[in-house]
Amino acid sequence: MRRVVITGIGIVSSIGNNKEEVLSSLYNCKSGIILADGYKELGFRSQVHGLPKLNPADFIDRRKQRFLADGSGWAYIATEQAIADSGLLTEDISNINTGLIVGTGGPSTKAIVQAADATRGKGAKHVGPFA
Numbered sequence: 001m002r003r004v005v006i007t008g009i010g011i012v013s014s015i016g017n018n019k020e021e022v023l024s025s026l027y028n029c030k031s032g033i034i035l036a037d038g039y040k041e042l043g044f045r046s047q048v049h050g051l052p053k054l055n056p057a058d059f060i061d062r063r064k065q066r067f068l069a070d071g072s073g074w075a076y077i078a079t080e081q082a083i084a085d086s087g088l089l090t091e092d093i094s095n096i097n098t099g100l101i102v103g104t105g106g107p108s109t110k111a112i113v114q115a116a117d118a119t120r121g122k123g124a125k126h127v128g129p130f131a
Contacts, residue, residue: 004099008086010078013105014050018081050105067128069108078102
């Protein structure tokens, strides 16, 4: 059995945008779940959500950001945090024995709706590969 070492952590979530904020929220029993404006009008049974209070465009180069939905942007930011937290050098990150685990709590609903609307309106060819 091979061993795995966790060297860095990055978090973007509804209870904090880095590991220190999330740890503080957890210790203080702070929830990031809030009433979602507009969900009632849309007929959603659940009218709450947990959304990070962070705009990916403030942290990601504009050329990269145009291909990312918000969820992907938050994952990108968390990945950058984890790499910085790890202290690994570029050579270490590029090593064949180095891995990365990324998780997300759900899809970018906005991106899914936009892709569906584009498919219905203009056809599947008008949905980009990064949708």
